[in-house]
Amino acid sequence: MLGFDGCFALSCYWVLCFRFALFKKMELILRGTFELFVLFA
Incomplete structure (x- = not known):
């Protein structure tokens, strides 16, 4: 059993x-969206 400090x-x-993980996922989504925008611009 962990102490309070451990928990x-x-x-x-x-x-x-x-x-x-959330930040990396957001970064990947933003980068993908940006690349799509550049491709179709």
């Missing part, structure tokens, strides 16, 4: 990973 660190780690 807190783990939750912070998961939030950071989730935000990073």
